[in-house]
Amino acid sequence: MPELPEVETVRIGLARLVIGKKIVGIMFDWPKGFPNSKSDVDAFIIGASIKDVRRRAKVLLIDLTTGYTLVTHLKMTGQLVFRGLENFGAGHPNESLVGLLPNKSTRVTLSFFDGSHLYFNDQRKFGWMKLLPTGEVQYMAFMQKVGPEPLEDSFTFSVFESQMMRRKNSGVKAVLLDQTVLAGIGNIYADEALWGAKIHPEAKVSAIPKVRLRKLHYEIIYVLKLSIEKGGSTDRNYVNAEGKRGSYIDFARVFRRENLPCPHCGTTIIKTRVAGRGTHTCPKCQPCRIN
């Protein structure tokens, strides 16, 4: 579910919907996913306004005017959904996928002064939210080791190449999924970019010709940008900040298209298991481990 384009889509939506709103209440009962004490919450969340919504890798950073940040990871099934008075409740036009809120997956509810709400739902409870002083976010273990942002201008081919070469003896898909190599790629966009570059997911990084590696660099940026344009991929759970689905999946070339024809050559796409993950490839376009 949420990889870089999905998290970025949520960020854009939240920035539009909640910046400037004042928090007057919070409900949570999820020690594992939201470990902060009630006294910290009372002191640094209640009465605060939302100052900014940022993203690093797949992590959302909701900055408050108290100098604290709600650091949020959606993991597999997390959702951050805003409900204003105009779209309160079920049966609202544009068919929210979420329905009436809160629902049984709602783990945290923020209430704003104007009567609107922000809900953190997470069916599988893998996600988390934690309150930290804004200045400490950069010192979290994950932030210290996470790799470059692929959509920043500084993500040149030579940066990409040197990052990939840190794990040159591994299969390329496992390396793309490694957040210390690149920030924000997950299973969907790894499959999509590898198909675009015509590289087999199990090819060792060191065996990939430079011209293919250049193509992979290009494809990563291409699929991530295209997906943000389409509002991300909704496979099952993912929704944006308004509870609506994304449409990238309709444009996907291999992901979730097993038994359908490859858009390039017509060969039937197959689904296998690589690096412990469901993996979609065209056996003709991505023929062998070294190509």
Next chain:
DNA sequence: CACTTGACCTGTCCGC
């Protein structure tokens, strides 16, 4: 050390 596998949870889908 580098790399792979299992655990974390809940829900859904598929085959018997």
Next chain:
DNA sequence: TGCGGACAGGTCAAGT
């Protein structure tokens, strides 16, 4: 219809 098992987009700890 009911039940067991496999599987799901992420990340970390533990294992080889």
